[in-house]
Amino acid sequence: MGKIFDVIIVGGGIVGTATLDRLARYDLDVLLVEKSDDVAAFSTRANSGIVHAGYDCEPGTLKAKFNVLGNALLWKDAEDLDVEHLKCGSIVVAKEDGKEGIARLAEKAKANGVEVEVWDRQKTLEFEPNIADDITMSLYAKSAGIVSPYQLAIAYADRAILNGASILLESEVKAINKKGEAFEVITSKGNYSAKVVINCAGENGAGLNDMAGAEHYDTEYRRGDYFILDNVERKNVHTVIFPLPTKAGKGILVAPTADGNVIYGPTSIATQKDDTASSLASLDEIRRNVPLSYKTPAFNKCIRIYSGLRTIIGHDFVIGESKLVPNFIMAIGICSPGLTSAPAIAEHLRDLVTSKLNCQRKANTVEQLPKTKRLMSLDEKELNALVAEDEAWGRIVCRCEKVTEAEVVRAIHSPLPATTVDAVKRRTRAGMGRCQGGFCGPRVMEIISRELGIPLEKVRKGNGEDSNIAVCKVKEVK
Numbered sequence: 001m002g003k004i005f006d007v008i009i010v011g012g013g014i015v016g017t018a019t020l021d022r023l024a025r026y027d028l029d030v031l032l033v034e035k036s037d038d039v040a041a042f043s044t045r046a047n048s049g050i051v052h053a054g055y056d057c058e059p060g061t062l063k064a065k066f067n068v069l070g071n072a073l074l075w076k077d078a079e080d081l082d083v084e085h086l087k088c089g090s091i092v093v094a095k096e097d098g099k100e101g102i103a104r105l106a107e108k109a110k111a112n113g114v115e116v117e118v119w120d121r122q123k124t125l126e127f128e129p130n131i132a133d134d135i136t137m138s139l140y141a142k143s144a145g146i147v148s149p150y151q152l153a154i155a156y157a158d159r160a161i162l163n164g165a166s167i168l169l170e171s172e173v174k175a176i177n178k179k180g181e182a183f184e185v186i187t188s189k190g191n192y193s194a195k196v197v198i199n200c201a202g203e204n205g206a207g208l209n210d211m212a213g214a215e216h217y218d219t220e221y222r223r224g225d226y227f228i229l230d231n232v233e234r235k236n237v238h239t240v241i242f243p244l245p246t247k248a249g250k251g252i253l254v255a256p257t258a259d260g261n262v263i264y265g266p267t268s269i270a271t272q273k274d275d276t277a278s279s280l281a282s283l284d285e286i287r288r289n290v291p292l293s294y295k296t297p298a299f300n301k302c303i304r305i306y307s308g309l310r311t312i313i314g315h316d317f318v319i320g321e322s323k324l325v326p327n328f329i330m331a332i333g334i335c336s337p338g339l340t341s342a343p344a345i346a347e348h349l350r351d352l353v354t355s356k357l358n359c360q361r362k363a364n365t366v367e368q369l370p371k372t373k374r375l376m377s378l379d380e381k382e383l384n385a386l387v388a389e390d391e392a393w394g395r396i397v398c399r400c401e402k403v404t405e406a407e408v409v410r411a412i413h414s415p416l417p418a419t420t421v422d423a424v425k426r427r428t429r430a431g432m433g434r435c436q437g438g439f440c441g442p443r444v445m446e447i448i449s450r451e452l453g454i455p456l457e458k459v460r461k462g463n464g465e466d467s468n469i470a471v472c473k474v475k476e477v478k
């Protein structure tokens with residue numbers, strides 16, 4: 001057996017990357033393996049991006065505990081990591097017949113230690129003028145807000161790498177065997193050994209447990225579809241607007257995104273693993289439900305639809321060490337509010353691991369990532385100074401989102417490099433605007449090709465060998 005890592009984390013979603021980030025501050029050899037071409041590749045890239053306050057989780061559950069703890073940690077992490085976020089609060093709106101529902105939520109909030117206020121229509125209108133005409137009350141939570149979920153995961157990964165951790169992309173875990181005291185983790189790109197394995201494999205979490213001989217869990221999947229609107233609509237939505245929750249979840253919301261758009265959704269459709277194809281029926285459900293809480297829907301400003309998959313195991317998160325396989329640790333069934341809970345789950349897993357392995361906190365770790373310069377936030381003087389240093393700041397690549405070549409190049413050479421068009425998009429927003437990459441896509445491809453020294457035909461859109469965009473040069477076709 002070659003090198004033995006202290007810890008291997010399987011899965012580079014928000015839970016895996018946050019855990020890597022926390023463990024990287026210790027003198028431990030930690031490796032994260034991810035099957036996709038980038039972190040934040042599955043549920044973490046397609047959700048509502050809401051930092052939930054924690055008033056609606058069943059008191060006493062892991063969801064309630066980690067949501068409330070995670071909320072506080074997440075705001076600090078987003079600040080330290082320079083990730084787009086806004087603590088804009090949230091409201092649950094209700095008509096007169098929703099009085100009891102609002103009162104029940106307020107009680108749960110109290111039990112979970114979350115500060116909320118019950119507002120009448122007038123107070124709600126002062127905060128969010130576009131609520132529907134028959135809304136008579138709301139439950140306001142000031143600790144809620146929005147964050148860019150994929151940027152947060154990428155930033156956790158970047159900070160972890162700067163603090164000495166390793167990430168292996170495009171490496172799917174196929175088997176996990178116990179070999180003496182260590183685990184052998186068989187991946188599509190090679191075999192690795194570790195004293196501790198942490199299962200953060202999202203939609204495949206239960207499957208990974210089975211591979212390792214740990215507890216078996218049945219999994220349900222629920223797809224959530226969304227409309228995402230042009231950023232011109234952002235001025236009309238000031239906060240996160242929820243309806244009263246139902247058994248199926250938190251309901252169809254209207255919310256700003258941390259990147260400056262507006263979303264309507266998600267639905268909650270029982271489905272199979274890997275089903276992320278939005279359906280017409282589900283989109284129609286959003287069309288019917290948005291006007292019930294928000295009076296001026298602007299479906300004509302839609303620039304894209306997308307969907308994400310919830311992985312559900314029973315009624316709560318499954319977090320902790322396997323009773324059947326010592327040193328195999330699970331964080332699975334992490335459905336909503338998993339994004340908000342991730343930093344708290346990560347600290348819990350860190351404590352579990354550091355209590356097992358003989359390790360010390362490293363001195364002089366990177367705590368803050370440098371404030372990233374973005375054209376959108378520069379004034380003319382700052383921009384001119386940057387252009388004088390590097391002409392690439394003067395070349396606009398994405399007109400919709402105002403992204404310069406310098407920002408694209410920076411993403412390609414970041415600690416966890418962006419090597420595909422989608423990975424550049426998640427880091428810079430090039431391609432996220434009104435034209436959805438129609439203009440900037442080819443330019444981004446050229447820059448990736450130049451910076452990585454690969455032919456244009458080898459530049460991929462996203463995950464998988466077959467996701468190349470160009471097939472060959474037209475003039476070379478025989």
Ligand SMILES: Cc1cc2nc3c(=O)[nH]c(=O)nc-3n(C[C@H](O)[C@H](O)[C@H](O)COP(=O)(O)OP(=O)(O)OC[C@H]3O[C@@H](n4cnc5c(N)ncnc54)[C@H](O)[C@@H]3O)c2cc1C
Pocket residue numbers: 010011012013014015016033034035036039040041042043044045046047048049050051052171172173174200201202203204205223224225266307308309310311331334335336337338339340341
């Ligand atoms: C529609 C929707 C809306 C949501 N809204 C919110 C919200 O507003 N706020 C909130 O707090 N939470 C929200 N959530 C929940 C949140 O998105 C999830 O809890 C969170 O993203 C789960 O993170 P994860 O790391 O567990 O899983 P994932 O992000 O799915 O990551 C798991 C990773 O494991 C990798 N993987 C899987 N199998 C293997 C393997 N064999 N080998 C290697 N890698 C593997 C996958 O490629 C993936 O990258 C929402 C979820 C959905 C679906």
